[in-house]
Amino acid sequence: MPNRPEAAPKRRRGRPRASESANRREQIVAAAADEFAERGYDGATMRGIASRAGVDPALLHHYFGTKSDLFGATVRAPIRxxxxxxxxxxxxxxxxxxxxxxxxxxxxxxxxxxxxxxxxxxxxxxxxxxxxxxxxxxxxxxxxxxxxxxxxxxxxxxxxxxxxxxxxxxxxxxxxxxxxxxxxxxxxxxxxxxxxxxxxxxx
The missing domain is CATH 1.10.357.10 (Tetracycline Repressor, domain 2)
Structure with a gap:
């Protein structure tokens, strides 16, 4: 019988590639920058940012924790x-x-x-x-x-x-x-x- 090509190794669930993780973070930060700019710090919400970024709100908490943490990452705050x-x-x-x-x-x-x-x-x-x-x-x-x-x-x-x-x-x-x-x-x-x-x- 002819040799079957080896199947590509399956990735584990819940373990995105490093490049995917970096892209998602950048996507969220970009959405956060727009949301903060339009609604201000008070008006911006994690849910609204997630919706703008097209991701689950839980992902924002996974990558950034709180809204203040996400804001710090968005403006690249050198001190907190x-x-x-x-x-x-x-x-x-x-x-x-x-x-x-x-x-x-x-x-x-x-x-x-x-x-x-x-x-x-x-x-x-x-x-x-x-x-x-x-x-x-x-x-x-x-x-x-x-x-x-x-x-x-x-x-x-x-x-x-x-x-x-x-x-x-x-x-x-x-x-x-x-x-x-x-x-x-x-x-x-x-x-x-x-x-x-x-x-x-x-x-």
Missing amino acids: PDLELPKILAGPREEIGASIVRFLLTALDDPVVQKRTVLIIRSAVGNKTTTPLMSGFLQHEVLRKVVDALDVPDAELRASLMGSQIAGLIVARYILKLPGVADAGIDELVDLVGPTLQRYLVN
Whole structure:
């Protein structure tokens, strides 16, 4: 009898090829970018993004976890304050202000992280699409965590003041490169700015 050609090995179910996985991730990120741009951070939903991408919503959670994780991947966020801030707020209460400043400056002094962060800030400020998008993310995923952690009636004001202080520091040091602020060491800025955040958040 003639030899039959060998059948191609069957792939296991549920184990997509690496190329298929990469393509699906890119497909989801592209859909997420469109959904966030059209609906803002608040209005975009994982289900809506999945529908736009033509995939099951469970796949978004499999690849990215939460909406904030997917947003981070979409904008290629170099740092995730929404993940780090709860850890700091859960730490020693007397060190919260200093810890926040140290975390940000240590992360942003890395040239790659700094370059990407500056690019995101520049593109977000004054842009009718990206400004509300970034604002929505920061309000719901960063400042909201601070508000929930503070047991005071004016928690929202305090959290916003913290955000304004940090934003000003980042712009002054890494974008405007103001003399003194741009040249100061991390320890020096932690000592100077940390107490201000501590007063906003705790005292």
